[in-house]
Amino acid sequence: MKEKLDGGCLCGKIRFRIDGKSFGSGQCYCPDCRKTCGGGPANGFVITRDSLTLIKGKPKSYTSKTHAGGKSTRQFCGDCGTPLFGSKDSSPGTIAVMVGALDDDADFRPQAISWAGTAPEWAHLDDSLPRFEKDIVSRQE
Known part of the structure; x- marks a missing residue:
């Protein structure tokens, strides 16, 4: 991914800029992500x-208990509902950016699939990517 990226929500009320390298990318099929992203990852x-x-603008946020046992906070536009960011209490210095909120997502390449075991039967998982049955972070702790 590029080191400088711009993005925002569908209605344009929230805009953001990223200035720094990504240190991981992927697809998550956990039940929470599937629910907030329309069924897919x-x-x-x-x-x-x-x-x-x-x-x-300022995103709204919602905090819930994750299926891995921690807490997750999702940030989204309170007007149009666009998912923007996600964070976990287990990784306080980091934040996940949802690719759909980027102005240009052409460089995105997932590096792994988390919660692969809960992917729906109709999902086409990339066989070239490493798969984790649970969250990648929780496996490292």
């Missing part, structure tokens, strides 16, 4: 929190 990449600057 959440496609995202992880950056440090200080790499993200909000230029316009």
